[in-house]
Amino acid sequence: MTWLIVIAGIALxxxxxxxxxxxxxxxxxxxxxxGELFEIAPVVxxxxxxxxxxxxxxxxxxxxxxxxxxxxVLVGAWLAWRGQGMAVVVIAxxxxxxxxxxxxxx
Amino acid sequence: xxxxxxxxxxxxxxxxxxxxxALVGLSFGAITVSAGIPGWVAPLMxxxxxxxxxxxxxxxxxxGGGGVLAAMVAGWVINARMLAYGxxxxxxxxxxxxxxLVGAHLITDVNTALVLAEPKADSGSExxxxxxxxxxxSIFVTWNVAVMVGxxxxxxxxxxxxxxxxxxxxxxxxSLIAKPLRDRRTRACAIGGGVVxxxxxxxLPPGWPVLVSLLGCVWLYRPxxxxxx
Numbered sequence: 518m519t520w521l522i523v524i525a526g527i528a529l530x531x532x533x534x535x536x537x538x539x540x541x542x543x544x545x546x547x548x549x550x551x552g553e554l555f556e557i558a559p560v561v562x563x564x565x566x567x568x569x570x571x572x573x574x575x576x577x578x579x580x581x582x583x584x585x586x587x588x589x590v591l592v593g594a595w596l597a598w599r600g601q602g603m604a605v606v607v608i609a610x611x612x613x614x615x616x617x618x619x620x621x622x623x
Numbered sequence: 624x625x626x627x628x629x630x631x632x633x634x635x636x637x638x639x640x641x642x643x644x645a646l647v648g649l650s651f652g653a654i655t656v657s658a659g660i661p662g663w664v665a666p667l668m669x670x671x672x673x674x675x676x677x678x679x680x681x682x683x684x685x686x687g688g689g690g691v692l693a694a695m696v697a698g699w700v701i702n703a704r705m706l707a708y709g710x711x712x713x714x715x716x717x718x719x720x721x722x723x724l725v726g727a728h729l730i731t732d733v734n735t736a737l738v739l740a741e742p743k744a745d746s747g748s749e750x751x752x753x754x755x756x757x758x759x760x761s762i763f764v765t766w767n768v769a770v771m772v773g774x775x776x777x778x779x780x781x782x783x784x785x786x787x788x789x790x791x792x793x794x795x796x797x798s799l800i801a802k803p804l805r806d807r808r809t810r811a812c813a814i815g816g817g818v819v820x821x822x823x824x825x826x827l828p829p830g831w832p833v834l835v836s837l838l839g840c841v842w843l844y845r846p847x848x849x850x851x852x
Contacts, residue, residue, distance in 0.1 A: 523695060523698075524671060526695040527702070530695070530698065531673075531702040534702055534706040535709050536723070538711070555703055556803065559704060560813055562697050563701065566683045566796055567793040569684070571790075572821070589794070593793070603643050607650060607791055607794055610787070611786060611790055
């Protein structure tokens with residue numbers, strides 16, 4: 518039920534955003550400042566979700582550091598920053614974490 | 624210079640994107656189901672929301688115990704850019720109410736960029752329209768099929784930790800934003816927001832840390848010294 522509400526809520530909001538321009542758009546125009554915020558706010562949010570997912574603790578604890586996961590994310594981040602494609606980033610992050618976890622057990 | 628056909632443009636520009644999205648969709652399906660989320664959630668979300676970054680953010684927040692409201696607000700903020708896209712390519716979808724209502728759902732970062740790269744985009748040329756629908760439908764089919772396959776594969780995975788899959792969600796998110804983060808202003812906002820978010824992890828209930836990270840955007844409105852040229 519919870520998931521149904523989340524999905525319905527995001528789907529509805531997203532569709533309204535998508536359809537507003539094509540259906541009523543002619544009368545609207547975005548201010549340049551708003552356009553900039555539209556571009557930057559999602560990046561800020563996604564960065565924070567990445568941080569939370571990196572530092573979330575086990576079993577619902579809000580914070581915790583798993584060294585092997587952190588190392589995998591850092592390797593992925595470095596590769597992404599170097600301009601590597603998503604496939605390389607994903608596989609390298611998972612492989613680093615899995616390897617270290619096998620060795621360190623953390 | 625001879626003009627490039629619609630098919631060639633789609634093959635060259637959208638083909639690689641579809642390959643990448645297939646992998647990301649696969650991960651999305653596998654991560655959600657192996658984290659214990661019911662198998663219908665990822666496919667339903669992918670068909671109705673049809674926007675990868677918002678889907679990952681919502682799932683990430685929910686898995687972190689952030690709750691319905693935080694997940695929805697994050698999804699809305701991340702997808703608010705669709706409003707800007709819809710405004711800029713509103714003449715491209717085609718004539719008729721149905722075409723606009725259905726086409727609107729196919730608006731993505733990729734086909735918007737593709738249409739805006741066309742010289743006569745705003746006039747709604749035949750070619751722009753074909754590019755929009757061709758790219759939109761290819762991505763829609765690829766994304767949804769990949770997510771479903773991911774759910775089926777992920778269902779067989781018992782230990783996501785042994786495979787290091789807990790590092791994949793943050794890695795995908797960082798990969799999605801690597802390009803915009805090259806912009807100095809965007810980076811300043813994201814880092815500011817990240818600091819606020821980390822502080823919030825200690826001080827605030829789950830869900831809030833991500834939302835308060837939006838405070839990082841106030842950097843855009845900081846008082847600036849008068850330009851001295």
